[in-house]
Amino acid sequence: MQSDLLQAGLYALALFTAAVPLGWYMAKVFTGSITFLAPVERLLMGAAGEHREQGWKAYAASLLLFNAVGFALLFSILMLQHRMPLNPQGFDGLTWHLALNTAISFITNTNWQSYGGETTLSHLSQMMGLTTQNFLSAASGMAVAVAVARGFAARQARYLGNFWSDMTRGTLYILLPGAIMLALLFLALGMPQTLSASVEATTLEGAKQTLSLGPVASQVAIKQLGTNGGGFFNVNSAHPFENPNAITNFLSMLAILVIPVAFTFTYGRLIGDKRQGRALFAAMGILLVAAFTALYAAERFGNPLHAAFSDPAGGNMEGKEVRFGVVNSVLWAVATTAASNGSVNAMHDSLTPLGGMVAMVNMQLGEIIYGGAGVGLTGMLLFVILTVFLAGLMVGRTPEYLGKKIESREVKLAALTLLVTPIGVLVLGAIAIATGHAQTSVQDAGPHGLSELIYVYSSATGNNGSAFAGFTANTPFHNTMLGLAMLLGRFGYIIPILAIAGSLATKTPAAATAGTFPTHGPVFITLLVLTILIVGALTFLPVLALGPIAEHVSLLLGRTF
C-alpha cells in the first residue's frame, strides 16, 4: 500500500516536472518564437499556400477539410491495403464498415480499434495510415486549443490564427521531436522496431510459436504522446512487445498525460494570465486524484466473492499483468481514460464493477480531466463557461470570463455541448438495445453486459478509444454507430468551442475589479469541479445505477450473473 502510493506520488511528481517546461515550450512554439525548423515550416506552408489569419468559421472549415481529406486517404488505404506494398502477412482489405470505423476513429484522435492490429492491418496501413493520423489528429486538437486560447484572450479581434500554420507547428516542433525521442528510448528499452512480420519462437515445452513483429516502437511513441491509444497489437500495452518493462510502462504513462497537462500551462501563457492555466490544472488535478483514489480503492478492495480463494492483500488481479500489479494498472487505467488516450495495460472489463465505473465516468464527463491533446482543455473551457455563467450570476454581475461577458450566444453554444454525451452514449446505447444489436455483442449477461455496452459508447463519444473488452464491436451496426459517436464526440465539441472563441474574440475585455469574481481562486476551482461532477452525475447516474452499481451491490449480496 505504501509503496503503491509512493509510486503514484512519484508518477505525479514526474508528470508535473515534465509538464511545466513543456507547457512553456508549447506556448513558445504557438506564438512563433521557436523557429529552428523554419525552412521546413516554410516549405510545408508554401505547399498549403495559405497563411492568412482566419476567423473562427474559416479556421473550423480548414480543420474539417483537413480531417475529411485525412479520412478519405485513410479509408482508401484500409480498403485497398491488399493491393499495396508492405503487407508481408498478405492481409486482405478491410470491410467497408470496419474501414469506416477505423478511419473515423483515427482522424478523431479516438483510436478505437474494432480490429486486432497484428491480425488485420498491413505495415503500410499501420505506418502510413494510422501513424500519420496519430500525429495529425493530435495536432488538429492542439491547433483548436491554441485558436481558442487566442480568441479568449483577443481584444476586438476577428481572427483566431491560421489552422495550417498551427497544425504544422504542433506536428513539427512538438509531436515529431517528442515521438522520435520517445521511440528511441523505447527502442533502447527493448521494444521492437522492424519491418519483418514475425519471428518463430520455441517455447519451453518445445512447441513452435509465431510472434508478430513490426514497427512497434515508433507507433507506440506517438500513440501515447498524441493521446491516441491505438495499439500495434490487439491487447495494446499489456503486450510484452508493446510495453516490455516497468520503465517503458512508467514512460508510457507519462507520455499519456504530459501534453494534456502541459496544455493547461500553455493556455495560461497564451492568454497572458498564468493563474487561469494553473486553476484549470488544479481542477483537473483534483478530478484525476479523486478518480485514482476511487479506482485504486475499488481494485485494492477487490472482489469480495474471491476472498475465499485469493489473497485479499493482492487486491483484484484479474485481467492485470503480474509485472505491473494493481497500482500500475490502476494508474494507467486512470491516466488513459482521463486523457482520452485509450491505450491499456490491463483489461478494463476485469476491473471491479466500481473500478470500471470510474473509468467510464472519466470518459462520460467529456474527457476533460486533462483529456485529449488540446481538446481536453477546450472541453474544460466549455464547463468553465457554464460554471462562470452560474457563478457570475451569484455575484450580481453579467457573468464574465477573462473579462469577456458570457452572453446568450456563448451559453447557447456551451449548453449545446451538454447534449453530446447523452446522445452519444445514452441514445445510441438505447438504440443498440432496441435493435437487439447490443444483446448479440456483449459477452456477459446482466449489469456487467450493460457496463460493456455503456463503456464502448462512452469510449467512442469521449474519443477515448479504450475498450472494456468483452464487446464485439466489429459489426456493421456498431462500427457505424460508434463511428457516429466518435464524430459527434469530436466535432460536437470542437465546432461550438471555436464558435465561442470567435464570439469572445470580438469582445472588449473588462478590467477586473473587486466586483468580478476571480476565476483562478479556490472557490471557483471547487465550483468548477462540482459543476462537472453534478452535470455528469445527473446525466449518467440512472444508467450507472443499472450497470456497475447494480453489479456491485449484487456482488455484495453474493449474486452473480
Add this chain to the structure above:
Amino acid sequence: MSKHVSAEIGLFEPAILKTAVKQAVLKLNPKGLARNPVIFSTALVSVLATILTIREGVTGGATFWIGLQITLWLWFTVLFANFAEAVAEGRGKARADTFRATRSKGHARVLLDPANRNLWEHEEVDLLEPGEVILVEAGELIPTDGEVIEGVASVNESAITGESAPVIREAGGDRSSVTGGTSLVSDWLVIRVTARSGETFLDRMIAMVEGAKRQKTPNEIALDILLAALTLVFLLVVVTLPFYASWSGTSIPVIYLIALFVTLIPTTIGGLLSAIGIAGMDRLVKANVIAKSGRAVEAAGDIDVLLLDKTGTITFGNRMADAFEPVEGVSERELAEAAWLTSLADETPEGKSIVELAVKKFGFATPENREKLTFVPFTAQTRMSGVDLPDGRRIRKGASDAIRELVGGVHNERLEAIVRRIASAGGTPLVVAQGGTVLGVVYLKDIVKPGIRERFAELRRMGIRTVMITGDNPLTAASIAAEAGVDDFLAEATPEKKLELIRKEQAEGKLVAMCGDGSNDAPALAQADVGVAMNTGTPAAKEAGNLIDLDSDPTKLIEIVLVGKQLLISRGALTTFSIANDVAKYFAILPALFIAAYPGLGVLNLMGLASPESAILSAIIFNALVIIALIPIALKGVRYQPASASSLLARNMLIYGLGGLVVPFVGIKAIDLIVNALRLA
C-alpha cells in the same frame, strides 16, 4: 432614501393572492406557457400523464391511484409556477393602480396659437398629439408629458415622486419638463405636448410594473437557453431509461418516468424566473425609478464606473456659510450683521447657516423689533432675498451679478477679487448690499454630505469606481474628492469632457453609469451604459437616458445598481438551488424504480423512504411545493450586501448550493412521512 409613492405591499396581500390564484389557472393558455420552455415541458407531460391516468382508470390498472396523485401534483407544479408569476404581476398591478388613479381624464385646453393664451379650445386628453400646445392653470392636472414653453409655476409632483413640496417649472433651461399626472399649485404654464396619451412616463411606468410590456432581458434569455438545454438532457436521460431498464429485466411505468422527468428538469427556477424579473422591476419602481428597458436594470448590476455630479450628490447643493469677507471700508462685523438680518426669516439651509455663523462669531441676539422687519423672500426672477428695516435701510443678499445689477453696475475691484477667489476655491460667493452699497461677500462653502464617504467605500467593495464630475477647478475638486472619498474626479467638466471620459472608460471595457438632467448632459447620458435622467430634467435628457429617476435624486444610482445586482443574484442562486436539488431526487426515485430489478440498490435509498410509490410521490410533491416556498425569495430578491465577489460567491454557494443539496433530502423525507401517515401511497 427615496420617497415611496405607494405603501409597502405585503408579500401575502390577500387581494393579490386571490387574483393570482385565478390568474394561475388562466395562464394555462398554451400560448403563454410556450414562453417558458421548462414549464411548457411540464405542462406537456402533465397532459400525457392525464391521458395515461384516465386510461388506467378505465382499464382498472394497478398504478391508477398513485398515477392520479402524480398527475395532480404535476398540474400543481405548473399552476404554482403560474401562480408565482401572477403574484409578481399582481403586486405590480397594485402599484400601477395607484399611478393610474392620478392619470388625468377629461379635457385639455389646446391653444390655437401658442403665442396667444386666450385663444383655445377643449380637446379630449386621450386625443392630444405631440407638438400640440396646451394651457394649464393653477389647480389643474397636467394631462400629459410636455415641455414648458412659456410661464413659471410651482408644480406639485407628489403623485409621481411622493415629495409634497412643490417644485418650480419654467420655460427654458433645465426645469422645463413636466410630467403628466402632476398638478399646478400656482400660476399657469403653456406646455408643448411631448407624449401621446398612453405613452407618457406614467403609462410606461404602469406597463413596466404590470409586466405587460416586459421583454426578456439578455441575461434572462441566456439563462432560459441553459435551462432548455438541461431540460433536453433530462429528456434524453428519461426517454432512454426504459431500454436500459428492459435490459435489466424490469419495466418502468410511464407515469413514473414522467415523474422522474419533471423532478429533474429545473422547474424551480423555470417557475420562478419571470417572477424574479417582474419583482426586480417592481423594486425599481418602488425606488421611484422608471426603466425604459429591463436591459438597463441588468446593466446596472454590471457597472464598473459611476460618474456622479458633485453638486447635490456628493455635496449638499445648498452650501453653508463659512466666512464673511467685507469690501474695503466695511468691518466684518458690519457685514455679518447685515447678512444676519437678511437671513433671520430665511428658512433655506444657506440662510440658516449664515445666522448660525454670525451668532457664533459676533453673538448677535434676536432684535426686539423683529416684527417690524419686512422680509423680502427669494424669487426666481430677482434671484436675491433681503430685508427692509423700519429705518428704511434695504439690505439684500444674492448672486454677485444680481446684486451688481441692483447697485447699478458699479465696478468694485475689491469685490470682484473676493468673488473670483471664492469661486475658484469651489465656494459660492453671496454678495450683501445695503441700499446702493456693496458691503461684502458671504463665503458659502460646499459641504460633503454625511454618510456619502461610507457609501463610496461600499461601492468600492462592490468593485465600482466612483468619479466625481464638477465644474470646479482641479484644486478644489481634488480637495472635495479627497474629503468625499471618491476614487477619481473630472474637474472643469464640460459636456464634451464628460462624453470623452465615458468613451475612454468604455474603451477599456468598462460599463459606465451616470446621471444628468440638463440638455447638455444628453449626449453623455446616451453614451453611458446606464444613464439615469432626473425627472426634473429636460425632455432631451429624459429621452437620452435609459432610466428616469422620479425623485431626481442622483444618489439613486447606487440603489439602482443594487437592484440590478440583486436581480442577477436571485436568478443565479435559485438556478443553483434548483439543479442541486436533483441529486436528492435521484436518490429518492432511482432506488424506487430499480429495486425490483436489483434489490441491492436499496442502499441508494439514503432517506429510507417507505416504499417506491411513496418515494416517487414525495419527490414530485416536494418539487411542486418548493416553488411555492421560494416565491417570497423570488419576489423580495436574494439578500444582497455589498461585498467582494469572492465572499459573495462563497456565501451564496453555501446557502443555495449546499442548501440545495441538503434541503430536499430533509423535505422529501418529511413529505414521505406525511404521505405514509395519510396512507396516500
